[in-house]
Amino acid sequence: MNQTTPSTAQLYDLDLPALQSLLESWGEPAYRAHQLWEWLYLHLVDSFDQMTNLPKSLRERLASKTTIGAPRVADTVVSEDGETRKDLLQLTDGEAVEAVLMHYERRHTACISTQVGCLIGCAFCATGQMGFRRNLTGGEIVAQALHFARLLRPKQDRLSNVVLMGMGEPLLNYDATLAAIHRLTDPQGLNIGQRHITLSTVGIAPGIELLADEASHHGGSLQVTLAVSLHAATDQLRDQLIPMNRRYNLDALFKACHYYVQRTGRRVSFEWALIEGVNDTPQQAQALAARLAGISSHVNLIPLNPTTGYDGKPSSKEALDAFTKELDRRLISYTVRLRRGIDIQAGCGQLRQRNHP
Ligand code: SAH
Ligand code: SF4
Numbered sequence: 001m002n003q004t005t006p007s008t009a010q011l012y013d014l015d016l017p018a019l020q021s022l023l024e025s026w027g028e029p030a031y032r033a034h035q036l037w038e039w040l041y042l043h044l045v046d047s048f049d050q051m052t053n054l055p056k057s058l059r060e061r062l063a064s065k066t067t068i069g070a071p072r073v074a075d076t077v078v079s080e081d082g083e084t085r086k087d088l089l090q091l092t093d094g095e096a097v098e099a100v101l102m103h104y105e106r107r108h109t110a111c112i113s114t115q116v117g118c119l120i121g122c123a124f125c126a127t128g129q130m131g132f133r134r135n136l137t138g139g140e141i142v143a144q145a146l147h148f149a150r151l152l153r154p155k156q157d158r159l160s161n162v163v164l165m166g167m168g169e170p171l172l173n174y175d176a177t178l179a180a181i182h183r184l185t186d187p188q189g190l191n192i193g194q195r196h197i198t199l200s201t202v203g204i205a206p207g208i209e210l211l212a213d214e215a216s217h218h219g220g221s222l223q224v225t226l227a228v229s230l231h232a233a234t235d236q237l238r239d240q241l242i243p244m245n246r247r248y249n250l251d252a253l254f255k256a257c258h259y260y261v262q263r264t265g266r267r268v269s270f271e272w273a274l275i276e277g278v279n280d281t282p283q284q285a286q287a288l289a290a291r292l293a294g295i296s297s298h299v300n301l302i303p304l305n306p307t308t309g310y311d312g313k314p315s316s317k318e319a320l321d322a323f324t325k326e327l328d329r330r331l332i333s334y335t336v337r338l339r340r341g342i343d344i345q346a347g348c349g350q351l352r353q354r355n356h357p
Contacts, residue, residue: 010069010092011040011062012139012146015183022066028058036062041189044150046070067092069139071147089147091116091140095133097167099144101151108152109161112144114177115168120202122229122242124273127167129309136168138179145184145192162192165200165227171207178214181224185217194223200271202229205248208256212263226260227269227300228253232279233287241279250291258295267296273304274315274323281319285326292332299327299334 014022020033032054039051046068048059071089074096078085086100097113118125119132144166149159162184164170170177177199184192194216201207214222232238238245248256257268272288274280288299301324303314315323320336327334 008092009066010137010139011036011066012069012143013137014139015179026061032058037188040068041186044146044153046150069143071143087147089144097136097144099147099166101148107160108148108157109163110145110148110159111163111165112141113166113168114141114164114170114173118168119172120169120242120244122202124241124275124304124307124310124312126307126309129307135173136176138176138183141176141180142183145190149190159190159192161196163198163200165198169202169204170199171201171204171211174207174210181222182217187217195225198225198227198269200227200229202242202244203248203253204244205252205256208260212260221264223264223266225266225269227271228257230270230288231272233284233291237279237284254291254295261296267298270297270299271302272299273302274320275304275312276315276319278312280315280323282322282326285323289327289330289332297333299332300337301334302337
């Protein structure tokens with residue numbers, strides 16, 4: 001099963017019309033594509049043997065000509081409290097990406113990757129430290145969410161949220177990311193609410209504008225949550241932390257964010273990993289508040305996750321308090337995030353770093 005060459009068609013890469021034309025070209029009746037679709041996205045099976053209402057001959061043909069695209073789990077770590085699980089998922093060409101499943105109250109959230117590695121090279125990021133390998137296909141992005149949905153199924157739980165916050169920059173793999181979002185939100189499939197999907201970007205301004213213009217299944221704008229990895233509110237500091245800032249500086253980035261809010265009516269989230277003595281100063285908090293004036297927004301403050309390639313440290317409690325005091329004074333909406341899964345190194349890129357030193 002799934003022993004295949006990379007050139008074999010992966011079913012998760014095909015939308016329903018493409019499945020239909022594949023099966024029609026094999027002389028199969030039209031309803032077979034719907035049956036196959038249901039096995040893939042409703043019953044979540046990962047082998048052809050389980051597709052019991054398909055004739056054996058068709059199952060054999062599918063098995064010889066295609067692969068489902070369910071990744072192999074190469075490594076798993078579970079946090080001590082059992083609330084976070086991180087898998088290293090092996091793709092058909094031997095590359096591997098990380099995906100994380102987090103349980104929080106009744107929510108089950110998958111954090112999934114869009115690229116193997118990343119070419120942006122943010123100083124503090126383990127994925128950035130490994131460089132860029134390749135884009136994932138839409139099917140490979142979807143497969144990570146389906147993998148966790150399948151694990152949840154025996155417990156009668158369903159995957160409720162997906163965050164595109166794993167390895168890679170989603171807006172530099174735009175078409176595959178959009179195909180994956182449409183597949184994940186398809187009412188005839190996993191049916192994850194658009195508002196329960198978060199796309200995190202380093203701040204590719206033209207990509208944000210494209211996303212703002214994107215339509216959903218039922219008309220209107222696509223309602224996914226946009227999270228922007230800001231981490232610094234002055235160009236001088238952001239240039240150092242995030243090389244992409246030299247291409248799209250804060251003015252260009254905020255122009256795109258304003259456009260996103262205007263087109264979608266949604267507020268934008270801003271991610272801020274607090275690094276001791278670097279971006280946790282009251283001056284940065286003030287600059288942040290000034291940038292956020294007039295934009296519907298929410299800030300997520302995350303303690304830095306230490307990585308081997310960067311010697312920054314997470315901020316102290318005192319620095320965090322001084323930072324949030326400045327935000328409070330300016331009525332900025334924010335949340336201090338927990339260090340979820342810290343004992344399993346749930347920061348993106350860290351498990352792969354361990355397996356591919
Ligand atoms: N490329 C996209 C999405 C993947 S990174 C982006 O940059 O937004 C997902 C999030 O993890 C980003 O907000 C990123 O800034 C953050 N991140 C990366 N390394 C981190 C670290 N060591 N500690 C805390 N957050 C980190
Ligand atoms: Fe790439 Fe995001 Fe990591 Fe920066 S933080 S290197 S954009 S994955």
